[in-house]
Amino acid sequence: MDTSDFELKITNADGEERILEQKKPTMSMKTLGVNDAPAGGNVAHLDYLSNKSKVWINRMKNGHLSNHLAWMAYKL
Numbered sequence: 001m002d003t004s005d006f007e008l009k010i011t012n013a014d015g016e017e018r019i020l021e022q023k024k025p026t027m028s029m030k031t032l033g034v035n036d037a038p039a040g041g042n043v044a045h046l047d048y049l050s051n052k053s054k055v056w057i058n059r060m061k062n063g064h065l066s067n068h069l070a071w072m073a074y075k076l
Contacts, residue, residue, distance in 0.1 A: 008020045023029065028037040028044030035045040059065050060073050 006022075008022070009017050010020060011017050025039040026037050026041075028035045028041070030048075035048050036042060037044070056065075056069075060070070063070075065073065
């Protein structure tokens, strides 16, 4: 039996039934600011942080940071 045979429905405040989308436990999603999968592993979040830092460094090199971020980079 396939897990796609089961549907979880909820009723919202308007009385409308909605089907909740099922995700794989290994699929990472951003929840509460962290990319994590229910089955564990933090590869997606580390990739996110790495990409974020690369963008920040490129903006700092090109001078496209706002004043308060440039000051923070100077201090740190």
